[in-house]
Amino acid sequence: MNMDSIEQAKLENTGFSYILSLINGKYKITILYYLTAFDVVRFNEMKRYIDAVSFKTLSLSLKELESDGLIIRNEYPQIPPKVEYSLAARGKSLIPILEAMCEWGEFHKTTAREM
Amino acid sequence: MNMDSIEQAKLENTGFSYILSLINGKYKITILYYLTAFDVVRFNEMKRYIDAVSFKTLSLSLKELESDGLIIRNEYPQIPPKVEYSLAARGKSLIPILEAMCEWGEFHKTTAREM
DNA sequence: CGGGATCCATTAAGATACTG
């Protein structure tokens, strides 16, 4: 994170802005979290885990995560349909970050908020 | 991240949902990022770094980060006013996560998105 | 300079019904 001037400090085209663009959206990190915990999750199963999300938002988020290469969509051509989502290699490489966030939250959620 | 059932899988009141609630909002992580990089940043200076943000959103985000104990607002009662923001201890403890995100992004932004 | 207040625009997200 070496920055010497305001010009260099601009976030455009940095790795940081890149990762932010991938995990924006209310439920994306949550989706990744469940895929980390359960490895393979079906559409309606994910909907049950995150019951606040709507079909539309879930569907859109999964599509974006897939096109960003973070998750894999595996469709079984059968009746009734079956679609499984799992982490792609890129997504798996995010696990340490997700776990660090989880641990940070566990540790700090009970801590007093004062400085 | 041990989860054995759907019931336990619900995110309410977990550390993970807690940290998500702190860093939601389009620019909060970015603000923390700049405070990590520059230690002490004034209001308009921050506005210049993140030039896409509006005064209102920046102001609101800083206030929320402050009330969540992540940053410290230091006001100098002078004319013209001067207000400096810096990371609180809680905020500093997030630095490893921010750096991990940064590194992940740097490494993956150029990588092909294919599986 | 560092905001607050107000009003407006844009975007994200939700509800519901429907389909292969």
Added chain:
DNA sequence: CAGTATCTTAATGGATCCCG
């Protein structure tokens, strides 16, 4: 089951003016 389509609502952000 795994979505899509449509419509509606909520959340977020932006522009502008103002003040100590």
